[in-house]
Amino acid sequence: MVAYDGTNYCGWQVQPNGITIEEVLNRSLTELLREPVTVTGASRTDSGVHALGNIAVFDSETRIPGEKISYALNQRLPDDIIIRESREVEADFHPRRCVSRKTYCYRILNSRFPIPTERLYSYFVYNPLQEELMAEAASYLIGEHDFKSFCSARSQVIDTTRIIYGIKVERSGEAITIRITGSGFLYNMVRIIAGTLIKVGLGSMQPLRVKEILEKKNRAFAGPKAPAQGLTLEKIEYINKIY
């Protein structure tokens, strides 16, 4: 289980344009275990997105016990990536294919002025947001739906049906958090949901419109994609496998 500050990374997945979380893990594990290691991540978070509990697995011949790897690896990792826990898993465990519930949190700073220490971990919205309207709009998304309208048009996924188990919109002072738990999420889905709920919170969209947007099955009807830095993958729970 890995936590990271995504600010300085080009997301999870290895890519030619810049350093990624996956790449740092592969390199550090390869050095530590002295064998080529390639991790498989549960959630391939975007550039600038953070995680408290992403999951990565890898094969290894090492004799180091699974529980000890986190300590040894943390010595080698930069301070914006931390292994919270490590353990041996069954050989057939695949972090994306096994059934899971993921929880993401989107954080908004809704204040009169931006706070510099919040800039990398929340989206600053100046105009007052009505969180009750956002909560009402969010309630229409709960359940099993075709979320095609809330998926990046670039995505090539065919089955766009997902289950949202719950969405909570909460205000604590000037911070508003949108916490979503679901069976899985389409590309940019949480950020498009956040962007749509913000439109509702600003009063420029009726909460009930969200229901219609779902029915349209067309990305063009939903709100804009909210920026990456507000998003954190909080946890992944595996249903059948005890990870």
Place this chain on the structure above:
Amino acid sequence: MVAYDGTNYCGWQVQPNGITIEEVLNRSLTELLREPVTVTGASRTDSGVHALGNIAVFDSETRIPGEKISYALNQRLPDDIIIRESREVEADFHPRRCVSRKTYCYRILNSRFPIPTERLYSYFVYNPLQEELMAEAASYLIGEHDFKSFCSARSQVIDTTRIIYGIKVERSGEAITIRITGSGFLYNMVRIIAGTLIKVGLGSMQPLRVKEILEKKNRAFAGPKAPAQGLTLEKIEYINKIY
């Protein structure tokens, strides 16, 4: 009134070894107003310390109304420094000499593992802290005292008497905050108080010891100085002057 993320600065005060908040403000104001500008800050925060509401004043011949300067200046400032508000003040207003109350907040992350997105804004303490003991210890510091024991030995200040109006130790989940309001603070005073309260919270110092430490008037008896990144100057209120 200026807010900043102190992570990338060598503190407030201009110095030869690296870039400072004061230097960035001087440079940006000089460019904006097209005359040499030198700001005077209320609190010369250390390297890595953050602020939500530091105060800086400067003299200028400009015709730009005081309230408009914040907007123009924010266009020029990097995104880790923000002017929350600007206005014209009386000519005799001096942000350090005028009587004020300052509020600092020290933030501790007391959890099983460090959280990467918190690393620049809190001090990570692994062992469980008992916040009730910390609150009891803090209560002995309230009032007018000679805080010599809680002042960096390097300081050359002669009068080490200050008034602490209040200290609140609060836990919210894994975050513990120590919020201190006082008439002024000696060099490193808040960080030494935080370091001492952490020792109490860990159970390695009795709360009542804090009373004795005050009486010793010797830096050697207090706890260690807690690291800079947990500290934020929250606000400064001027008592006589309406700033």
